[in-house]
Amino acid sequence: MTNFRTESDTLGEVKIPETALWGAQTERSRNNFPTGEKMPLEIIKALLQIKKAAAIANKEVKSIDADKADLIVEAIDKLLVLDDEDLRQDFPLVIYQTGSGTQTNMNCNEVVAHMAAKINPNIEILPNDDVNKGQSSNDIFPTAMNITAARAVDKLEESLQHLIDELKVKQEKYWKVVKIGRTHLQDATPLTFGQEVSGYVSALEHDLAYLKQLNPTLGELAMGGTAVGTGLNAAPGFSDIIAKEMSSLYGVEFTADTNKFYGLAHHSGLNVVHGAIKTLAADLMKIANDIRFLGSGPRSGYGELNIPANEPGSSIMPGKVNPTQAEAITMAAVRVMGNDVVVDIASSQGNFEMNVYKPVLISAFLESAELLAGTMTGFADKMIHGLTVNEERMEELVDQSLMTVTALSPHIGYHESATIAQDAQKEGTSLREAAIKSGLLTAEQFDEWVIPIDMTNID
Secondary structure, eight states, X not given: OOXXXXXXXXTEEEEEETTOSOOHHHHHHHHHOOOSOBOXXXXXXXXXXXXXXXXXXXXXXXXXXXXXXXXXXXXXXXXXXXXXXXXXXXXXXXXXXXTTXXXXXXXXXXXXXXXXXXXXXXXXXXXXXXXXXXXXXXXXXXXXXXXHHHHHHHHHXXXXXXXXXXXXXXXXXXXXXXXEEEETTEEEEEEEHHHHHHHHHHHHHHHHHHHHHHGGGGGBOOTTOTTTSSXXXXXXXXXHXXXXXXXXXXXXXXXXXXXXXXXXXXXXXXXXXXXXXXXXXXXXXXXXXXXXXXXXXXXXXXXXXXXXXXXXXXXXXXXXXOOHHHHHHHHXXXXXXXXXXXXXXXXXXXXXXXESOHHHHHHHHHHHHHHHHHHHXXXXXIIITTOEEOHHHHXXXXXXXXXXGGGGHHHHOHHHHHHHHHHHHHHTOOHHHHHHXXXXXXXXXXXXXXXXXXHTTOO
């Protein structure tokens, strides 16, 4: 049986599990909002770090007693060294709560206050008056949102660069391996597999550049706006000290020199950066689909690529190999595209002085960044790294293609070249046979003009 203690808040008494570090407001939220995933621990850790910086700032500007500030810092340090499983025990609230994240902010305030009481019961630390000094849920929660998002994008960029590096290895290795191109899902003129991969690399390098260009907007912190953006009850210089502490801690340039009315009511930065994440997801979808289709077979599909066997592909068909890493990353891409709708709609819900969709917005954002970072690493290490080409199959398809006829156009004209290709298709002959049969050129001329590697304009 669970033993309980009784605490009270402005609404009255509340029974709380005896060993829990949270207080009355957390317990109310735990009972009022039981549905959905827990608030991401990244947000909890960021809130704790901000509150630690706030205690330091309040001490520096002399708006709180030094002994109280030091005790708050000590309590938070004890919480931050806990592993995720232990930390979660005292942060039980879910995403689907009040839209400002107020109850999660209070959860942090109450846990810090109770931890401080365990350390030194002789100094009273109050959740609202001390731990939350100079703060409001309305400015501290969006500050935590931007901090966690900026860090998540940094990790995403690292994973993206790793994938680019793996693709560049294949680009260089297969730079001169000729294959047939395809447009509209139909045969087109030849290119090399290295050239094809260079397109993938360029797309992802553009995506990386977009993220790097946009990520700094997340460095604008709402801290210091308090309830509606006016900064009521926050001491002068308080938010600047916090921004400096956060910059030093995370190695990211944060600033509190921002419009607080914007910071509380709008989340444009998160919205635009997630748009870049969605763009990355779209490119990853295209690349992963190309690779799994080109690796289809091995005998009844395109069969141009040999995909690594990471696990048995079927519970009934022995020896089957499936492009599972491609499937994982494309499923992640679908999720990100859905999350972009969530982020977009949530960002639009700035009602007067505050956006009230903050928890679901940051949850969707962090999920997108984490999903793509993880699946890109798996795709790079377990798919691209072990990928090889089937040169014989590529050569066979080039030889069978009718679109190499394009090389004849400068010599005999478009119309005559098209007739040769159509005749070859109707009669089931090779392009070379149809060309010679047409009488428009000799076998020697065909061999001189139709050289697939020359058609690629390879360097």
